[in-house]
Amino acid sequence: MKLTNTLTGQKEEFASQDPIKLYVCGVTPYDEAHIGHAMSYIIFDVIRRYLEFRGYRVRHVQNFTDVDDKLIARAQRLGASALQLADGFIASYFQDMDALNVQRAHVYPRVTEEIPSIVQLIQRLEERGYAYAVGGDVYFRVQRAEGYGKLSHRSLDGMMAGARVEVDEAKEHPMDFVLWKGVKPGEPQWESPWGPGRPGWHIECSAMAIKYLGESLDIHGGGQDLVFPHHENEAAQSEAATGVQPFARYWLHNGLLRLGEEKMSKSLGNLVTIKEVLSAHSADALRLFVLSSHYRNPLTYSDEALAGAERGADRLREALRPVPEPATGQPLDPAPFHQRFIDAMDDDFNTAQALAALFELAREANRVRETGSDVTQAQQALRELGGVLGLTLTQQEGDEGRQAAPFIQLLVQLRNDLRASKEYALADKIRDQLGELGVLLEDGPTGTTWRQKR
RNA sequence: GGCGACGUGGCCAAGUGGUUAAGGCGGGGGUCUGCAAAACCCCUAUCAGCGGUUCGAAUCCGCUCGUCGCCUCCA
Structure with missing residues (x-):
C-alpha cells in the first residue's frame, strides 16, 4: 500500500503498524460545517474505512478547537457564552457527519477539557528552552526548532521575505507563535504558571x-490549508517537547474545495x-462527487456536478435491485472487480479508479442479469x-x-x-401526475415499481 | 516577491515512458416498452502551446501562456 506523504513529498510504501494511530484535525465550532469540511471528513472517513477493510485496527482521534478568537467574538456578539455556542455547533457537526455516513472517531477531545495537558506541554517546552514568557503570553522559539519548515517545505528566510509577517516587539523572532495567550x-x-489566559491555536x-495516541502518530491528516502554519507548528512543538521524531510518520492532506474559481472558506x-x-x-451523491x-x-463544487453524481448514485443503486x-x-x-478496487485504493487511495471498478461491476451485473x-x-x-x-446505496425515503x-400502491x-x-x-396521466409529485413509476416485465425522486 | 500544485473529450475526472488514453455526467443512434422510464449495446479526445531527451512521451527536462493554493483565521 502506498500513500503520498506531505513531509517527504513522495509517494511511499505504507509501513504498517497495528493499531494505526490516526489523528485528523477537527473543526472550530463557531459556525455550521460547510461542504469543504464534508469533503475533508469524507476523505479521511474513506481512508479509515479502507485501512480497516485491509485488516488494520485504527485508533482515530479528532479534536474540537472550542476556544478561539472567532468563537469568542461570535459568542460575544450573540450574547452567549463561548461554551454554549461551541456545544450547539458541535451537536450540529455530529448531525451532519451522521447524515454523511462518516464514522465517528474514537475520541473527540475538546480544548476546554484538556487545559491541564496543554499547560503541562507548554511547561515541558519551557524547560527545554523552546518557550519563553513575555508579559502574560508564552511564545514558541522557532529558531531553536531544528528543521522548522520541513513539513511545508519552506525556510524561515523565505517566509520573512514574504513581507506580510507582522513585527511584534515582544517576540524574539517574528515567526515565533503563541502557545499561551494572557487573559483579556x-x-x-484558566489559571496557569504564566498567569490566567487560554491556549494558543496550535498547541492543543x-x-x-x-495524550490520546502517544508521542508518535502513524497518520496525521487535514486539509491542505492546515499545512502551514498549523501542522508545521504542531510538528515543531511536539518534537521539541518530546524529543521524538517524527511526530507523525505520514502526513496526509486533502486538496481544497472551490466554489467557482476560489477556495471555499469562512473568510471569503x-x-x-x-x-x-x-x-x-x-x-x-456528495460522497460520489x-x-x-x-x-x-x-475540486470545484457546483450544483450541476452534484446532480450528475446523484444520477451516478442512482445507477449503482439500480444495480442492487433484488x-x-x-x-x-x-x-x-466479482473477483476481478474486487481486485481492481483494491489495486486502486492501495495506490494512494485512488478512489476515482476504485469507483470506476464499481461502475463497471454494476454495468456487468445489469448486463448479465438480463440473461x-x-x-x-x-x-x-x-x-x-x-x-x-x-x-449506503439505499433509497432514503x-x-x-x-x-x-x-x-401510491393503490394508484399503481x-x-x-x-x-x-x-x-x-x-394511465399516462396518473404516471405524469405522480411524477410531478416526485414519484417515479417504472413498468418492468415483472410489474410496476415506484420510487421517490429527489 | 518566495514556495507549491494544476492545465486530458461538451462538463467532471483517472492515467504519469511503450497493448485500442479508465470511469461518471451530458449528447446522438439503437434494443426493450402500448408509450415512457430504467437497464443494456454502439458512437462522441491524442492529452494548453513551443522546443528538447528517448527507438518510443499525455507521462521526463526547459521555456511560454493560463488557473489555483500557501506565505494571515480556515477542512
Whole structure:
C-alpha cells in the first residue's frame, strides 16, 4: 500500500503498524460545517474505512478547537457564552457527519477539557528552552526548532521575505507563535504558571494527540490549508517537547474545495453548508462527487456536478435491485472487480479508479442479469465495496414516503387495470401526475415499481 | 516577491515512458416498452502551446501562456 506523504513529498510504501494511530484535525465550532469540511471528513472517513477493510485496527482521534478568537467574538456578539455556542455547533457537526455516513472517531477531545495537558506541554517546552514568557503570553522559539519548515517545505528566510509577517516587539523572532495567550477582559480563562489566559491555536492538537495516541502518530491528516502554519507548528512543538521524531510518520492532506474559481472558506464567505447540500442531494451523491477525483487535488463544487453524481448514485443503486426469479445461468464472479478496487485504493487511495471498478461491476451485473445469470455475489461485492467508500446505496425515503406508500400502491394498481384495458391516456396521466409529485413509476416485465425522486 | 500544485473529450475526472488514453455526467443512434422510464449495446479526445531527451512521451527536462493554493483565521 502506498500513500503520498506531505513531509517527504513522495509517494511511499505504507509501513504498517497495528493499531494505526490516526489523528485528523477537527473543526472550530463557531459556525455550521460547510461542504469543504464534508469533503475533508469524507476523505479521511474513506481512508479509515479502507485501512480497516485491509485488516488494520485504527485508533482515530479528532479534536474540537472550542476556544478561539472567532468563537469568542461570535459568542460575544450573540450574547452567549463561548461554551454554549461551541456545544450547539458541535451537536450540529455530529448531525451532519451522521447524515454523511462518516464514522465517528474514537475520541473527540475538546480544548476546554484538556487545559491541564496543554499547560503541562507548554511547561515541558519551557524547560527545554523552546518557550519563553513575555508579559502574560508564552511564545514558541522557532529558531531553536531544528528543521522548522520541513513539513511545508519552506525556510524561515523565505517566509520573512514574504513581507506580510507582522513585527511584534515582544517576540524574539517574528515567526515565533503563541502557545499561551494572557487573559483579556471578557474572555474565557484558566489559571496557569504564566498567569490566567487560554491556549494558543496550535498547541492543543499536540497536547491532545500526545495524550490520546502517544508521542508518535502513524497518520496525521487535514486539509491542505492546515499545512502551514498549523501542522508545521504542531510538528515543531511536539518534537521539541518530546524529543521524538517524527511526530507523525505520514502526513496526509486533502486538496481544497472551490466554489467557482476560489477556495471555499469562512473568510471569503462563499460557503455552502452541508445541510444545504443534503436538502437537495443524497449523502451518496456528495460522497460520489468528492471521491470521483483524487483526494489531493482541488475540486470545484457546483450544483450541476452534484446532480450528475446523484444520477451516478442512482445507477449503482439500480444495480442492487433484488433479483425476483431464481437465476439459472452462470453466476457473475466479482473477483476481478474486487481486485481492481483494491489495486486502486492501495495506490494512494485512488478512489476515482476504485469507483470506476464499481461502475463497471454494476454495468456487468445489469448486463448479465438480463440473461438469467446469478448476480447475488456481484451485488454483495458492490454493496461491500461501496460500503468501504461509505456509500449506503439505499433509497432514503422520508416519513412522507412511507405514509404515502399504500396510496401510491393503490394508484399503481388502478393504473395497471387501466393499462390492461388499454386506457393509456388515463394511465399516462396518473404516471405524469405522480411524477410531478416526485414519484417515479417504472413498468418492468415483472410489474410496476415506484420510487421517490429527489 | 518566495514556495507549491494544476492545465486530458461538451462538463467532471483517472492515467504519469511503450497493448485500442479508465470511469461518471451530458449528447446522438439503437434494443426493450402500448408509450415512457430504467437497464443494456454502439458512437462522441491524442492529452494548453513551443522546443528538447528517448527507438518510443499525455507521462521526463526547459521555456511560454493560463488557473489555483500557501506565505494571515480556515477542512
